[in-house]
Structures are given as structure tokens and as C-alpha cells.
Amino acid sequence: MVMNKILFIVGMFLVCISLVSASIGVGISPSKVLDQVVSKQEKNYTFTIYNTGDIPVLIKMSASDELEGKVRFYPEELSLLPEPEPHRLPPVNGKDIIVTVKAPVSHDLKKITGHIVATAGAAPGSSFGGSGAVASRFELMIGPPKYFWDYMTDKQILLANLVILLIIIIFIARWIMKKKGIHFALVKEEE
Amino acid sequence: MFRLIEKKGYVSIVLILAIFITLGFILGYTLFKGNSNMITGAATSTVGNLTANVVTAVACTWSNAALNVSFGEGIAQSLSQGSIYNASKNYEGYIGAGAQNAGINWTLYNVTADVTNTDSINISIKGSHLLIGINTLGISNVTWMTNETNGNATDAAGNTHNFTYLGSFNSTIGPGQNFEGFNLTLINDGDPKLALRNRNFSNQLAAGSTVWFRFWLHVPRGQIGGRYVGNYTQTCTAATT
Numbered sequence: 001m002v003m004n005k006i007l008f009i010v011g012m013f014l015v016c017i018s019l020v021s022a023s024i025g026v027g028i029s030p031s032k033v034l035d036q037v038v039s040k041q042e043k044n045y046t047f048t049i050y051n052t053g054d055i056p057v058l059i060k061m062s063a064s065d066e067l068e069g070k071v072r073f074y075p076e077e078l079s080l081l082p083e084p085e086p087h088r089l090p091p092v093n094g095k096d097i098i099v100t101v102k103a104p105v106s107h108d109l110k111k112i113t114g115h116i117v118a119t120a121g122a123a124p125g126s127s128f129g130g131s132g133a134v135a136s137r138f139e140l141m142i143g144p145p146k147y148f149w150d151y152m153t154d155k156q157i158l159l160a161n162l163v164i165l166l167i168i169i170i171f172i173a174r175w176i177m178k179k180k181g182i183h184f185a186l187v188k189e190e191e
Numbered sequence: 192m193f194r195l196i197e198k199k200g201y202v203s204i205v206l207i208l209a210i211f212i213t214l215g216f217i218l219g220y221t222l223f224k225g226n227s228n229m230i231t232g233a234a235t236s237t238v239g240n241l242t243a244n245v246v247t248a249v250a251c252t253w254s255n256a257a258l259n260v261s262f263g264e265g266i267a268q269s270l271s272q273g274s275i276y277n278a279s280k281n282y283e284g285y286i287g288a289g290a291q292n293a294g295i296n297w298t299l300y301n302v303t304a305d306v307t308n309t310d311s312i313n314i315s316i317k318g319s320h321l322l323i324g325i326n327t328l329g330i331s332n333v334t335w336m337t338n339e340t341n342g343n344a345t346d347a348a349g350n351t352h353n354f355t356y357l358g359s360f361n362s363t364i365g366p367g368q369n370f371e372g373f374n375l376t377l378i379n380d381g382d383p384k385l386a387l388r389n390r391n392f393s394n395q396l397a398a399g400s401t402v403w404f405r406f407w408l409h410v411p412r413g414q415i416g417g418r419y420v421g422n423y424t425q426t427c428t429a430a431t432t
Contacts, residue, residue, distance in 0.1 A: 024258055027250025031310050031429040052250040052305045087307045089246050115428065120258075128278075128321065128333070128406070130258035132302070133426040134249055164213070 024132055025052030026059060026080075026120045027091065032137040033116075037103045039145040045101065047136060049118045050094030051080035052087055057120045061097055067114025067138060072100040105153055106142045113139050249312050250305035251427035256280040257300040260423075262408040270410050278406035301403045302425060308398035310429035316392045321421030328419045332411060337393060338403040395430050 029048040037043055051057050058079050063071040074097070081093045099116055115135035145151050152160070177183060262276040263269075270276055280299035304312050316335065321328040393402045 022255040023252050024255060025250060025252030025305065027248055027305060027307070029246060029248035031247040031249040031308075048248075050250065052252045052307075055255075087250075087305055089248055089307050089309075091248075115426075117426065119424065120253075128260040128262065128408075129420075129422040130253070130260060131422060131424040132251060132253040132258060133424055134251055135426050135428040136249075137429055137431070168211070 022055045023053045024055065024057055024120050025082075026050070026057065026118050026132055026134050027052050027083075027094075028116070028118050028134045028136045029089070029091070029094070030136060032139075034139045034141075036141040036143065037101075038143045038150070039103055039105045040150045041146075042100060042102045045099045047097045047099055047116060047118075048091060048094040049078065049080065049097055050091035051082050051120075053120070054082050056081055060119050060121065061099075062117045062119065063114055064117055064135070065114035066112040067101070067116070070102055070104060070112075071114075071116070072102075074098045074100070101138075101140065103140065103142045105145065105151065107144055107151070109144070110142045111139060112142065113137070247309045247429070249308050249310055249427055249429050251312065251314070251425075252303045252305060253425070254299055254301045256283075257302060257404075257425075260300070260406055262406070270408070272410050272414055273412045274410055276408045276410070278408070281405040281407075298403050298405050300405060301401050302393075302427075303401040304396045304398050304427070306399040311395045311397050312393075312427045313430050314393040314396060314402065314425055314427050316423060316425050318423035319421055321419035323415075323417035323419045326415040326417060326419075328410070328414060328421070330421060330423075332409045333421075333423070334407045334409070335392075335404055392425070 027050045029050070033045060035043070035045075049059055049061075051059075056079060058077060060077050061073040061075075063069075078095050078097070080095060083091055083093055097118075104112070116138055117133050117135045119131050119133040121131060260278050260280075262278055278300070283299045302314065318330040318333060320330050321333075392404075396402060
């Protein structure tokens, strides 16, 4: 009985030591991406995220600088087990993230730069929690549109579609009215 | 007359059909254009039967203490206005044989560039204000410094202030009085001086190298009492050159 207590205390002590000496790490591959696309082109990139610490971590994905608002992640969050020691490439427990980048409309050749960021979450309960992040440098050369309609933004296309729809409705209404002999007329009201 | 009306009706129908077809093309293009290109993070080139697969990667590992900082000593520490406080692990830990007895090079806050890194890395640091309700303790009240070996934080004049809490010798005000440190840059802060400091947390850190750092908190006079909570982020990026 006494032996069990001693073993329990020693066990708890070792657990405490391991928590104190724990480390939190995150890695991203590739470390940089250079690519060329045309305006409005959507392109998928695969990034591998891995954990170089010694405890499991929750990773959140984000984009910074000129990439903000132009990028989607699948998945946006993921949990990762630590890499076995010694660390090596390619990572053993790493997971893939699909990053979809949509190039903005540009009439001339234009470069946008930003970062794809993987952030390991802050420890809860601390007064000044920290987050560790790694970022992959992303440079995208955007060429002029391939087709004439690519010069238009999505909003402009939507507006054009609405105008066309309105014209169609007017034509149909006119056709039905003509068929049924209905017509509008501006008549001055007599007093 | 009847024939003309009939012809006009025919023209209207053809016109409507043409508009529908145009609309269909536009909508079809907008809604169903596919993702025809898919590349992976690794660059692969194949010439004949020779294949080269080049993998690039960067990773950083932080000590547990580095991402779990509190200021002052003890569990329920209370801080006084107008004072500067060490982060609780500033002077714990051991980082070098020669400095062990001096007791000045101890800290549990560190970040290590992974041995597998294919590029040297730059590390930046940014934070958000410490808050309690509507009360704010500005992030610029938090100061950091790195060790001189691998951190290379310099001020706008190029002076190094690493790990010298009381400041290095200053001919005007004497030793230990010119504590400046590097105030944490607020996320989205446009101050160019802070941006310079932000970039210089560590530059060109080689694979396998570690940067040690410390934090201090200045509590301004007149600060509303309460348990303030904030956070900071360190980001490792492949160095550009």
C-alpha cells in the first residue's frame, strides 16, 4: 500500500516534469512558393503542416498581407501529433492543407506577396499567452486576363446578368401583353 | 397585318432564345469553371528517367513557458502602479556553462529553429493589448529582449540592447540607467521604428539554433486595477536572402 503511494507520487512528479519541459512547435512545407497565374484563375496548393514540439497541438491556418481575402483553406484547423525524434523530412505525422488562391483582376503583369501562416494556439489561462507561428512566403505573378470577360469582376458579372434578366422580363411581359391585347398608355387626367 | 404581327412574335422569341443562350454561357462560365491546375508544395521535375524532388520547409519550436507568460512572482501576484516587473520565468533555466554562476543568463523563454529547416529564418513578434472589460493595458508596456548570440535586436540607431535589463553603459546617464528594450509591436501598428524592431527579433537564424528572450511589464501610474489578459505571436519565416 505504501509502495503504491510512493509510485503514484513519483509518477505524478514525472508527469509534472514532462509538462514543465514540454515544447510547442509547428512547421510548414514548402517554405516558399513562387508561381504565375492569370487574372481570376483559381489554383490549389498543397502545404504540409507538422508538429516539431513534444505535445499534440491545434493548428489554425490564415493568410497575411496581400493574400488576405484571396485564400481559402481546407481544412482551416487541424490537430497534429508530435514528430518522432530525430526530426526528418518529409514529416512523419504531418498533414496536408489545400490552399486555394484566387487571383484578383489585373490588367498588367502584377506581383502580390503574402504569407500562408500556420499558428499553434496560445496556452489557456495565462495572463500573457503566446502563439507560435510559421509562415510560408508566397509570391504570385498575375498576368492579364485570358478572355475578355475575365476583365470583369464577379460583381460586374452579377450586375450584367441582372440587367440581362431585367431585359428578358421586359421582353416577355411585352410579348404577353401584345398577345392578350393589353397596353399601357400615358393619359392626361381630365378635370 | 396579321402576318407582320406573327413575324414580330417570331423575332421576339428568337431574341429571347438568343438572350437565354448568352445568359446560360455567362452563368455556366461563372458557376462551373473548374480548378484545372493542382500543384503540390514539393517541386518535382522529370527529365527522361531522372527525377528530382526538392522539399523546402521551416519549423520553430517554443518552450512551453514561452507561450504561457505571466508577470510578477507567485500564483496570485498583484502588481503595483509605476513599477516594472519581470516575466515569471525570466531568470529560471540554464543556457550556458560560463554564465551559470553569474546568474544572468537564465531564462525559460526560448524558440528554436528546427534542425530540418532548409532555410535560415527570420522571427517577428507582435502582440495585442492586455484587456479587462473596457480597460486596456497597452501592449507597448511589454518589453522584450533576446540573447546577443542568436537574437540580433537593434534599435533604430543600430545599438544592441539584448539581455541587458538595466541597459548598457551610457556616457551621459551612466551604467544601468538607459533601459529601453524593445516594446512589443501592436498588430497592425504602422510605427516604422517599431516595425524595424519587430523585424529584428532574430534574423537569419540557422537550423538548430536557439534564441532566448525575456519579457518585462511596465504598469503605468493610474492604471485601473484588475486581471488583464493579452497575447503575443512570434512568427518564423524563411529569410529572403
